[in-house]
Every structure is written in C-alpha cells, then in structure tokens.
Amino acid sequence: MATSSFKDRMAADRASWSESTREVHTAVSAAVKAEVEERTLLGSALAEARKDLKLSQSDVSEIVGVQQSEISRIERGVHNPTLDTLARLGEAVGLRLAFERS
Numbered sequence: 001m002a003t004s005s006f007k008d009r010m011a012a013d014r015a016s017w018s019e020s021t022r023e024v025h026t027a028v029s030a031a032v033k034a035e036v037e038e039r040t041l042l043g044s045a046l047a048e049a050r051k052d053l054k055l056s057q058s059d060v061s062e063i064v065g066v067q068q069s070e071i072s073r074i075e076r077g078v079h080n081p082t083l084d085t086l087a088r089l090g091e092a093v094g095l096r097l098a099f100e101r102s
Contacts, residue, residue, distance in 0.1 A: 040077035042086075047075040049093035064088040 004012075017025070050060055057075070061068040066085055073079030074089070081089075083097070090096055 036077065043075040043077040046089055046093060049095050053093055060092050063092045
C-alpha cells in the first residue's frame, strides 16, 4: 500500500474545494496569522519590560502567582492568557493594558 505525505493529501483535498471554501480559508488564515502576530508582540513587550527591571520569569511568577512555564508561553506568544493574567503581569513589570485605534 502506497503512502502519501500530509502535504500531498492537503494539496489533493484543496484541489476539490469550491471558490467559496477557498475564500473562507483565505480569510480565516489571515485572521489567525494576525492574532498570532498580536500575541507575539504582546509577549515580546512583557519580556522586554521584565528584562528591563532585571526580573526573571521565576521572579514574576512569584509576584503574580502564575506558573513560570505559563509566563514563558505568554512571552513566546504561544499561550492565550486571560485579561486578568495580562493585567497582573503588566502591573508586575510596570505596564498597563490599553486599547488603541488601529
């Protein structure tokens, strides 16, 4: 029995998609990419502020009561923290949450 790679399977499946399915896929892909970029920027800002204060992730963990591993994931942009967690982390490193117009 022949096997095919995931990439080959996906290419074959995509070839059968309707135009509307392609449009939805494109829109969802763009939205996910934008969200990941925002998480990465947020995490980088938290990490930079923490480092400016000469605090380790463990130091911040003790201050805010969030596990160090969770702080690491937030700083790398791979975790989706609650607003409460973000507010506590921001406060610990001298940042505050704010909305701005795009």
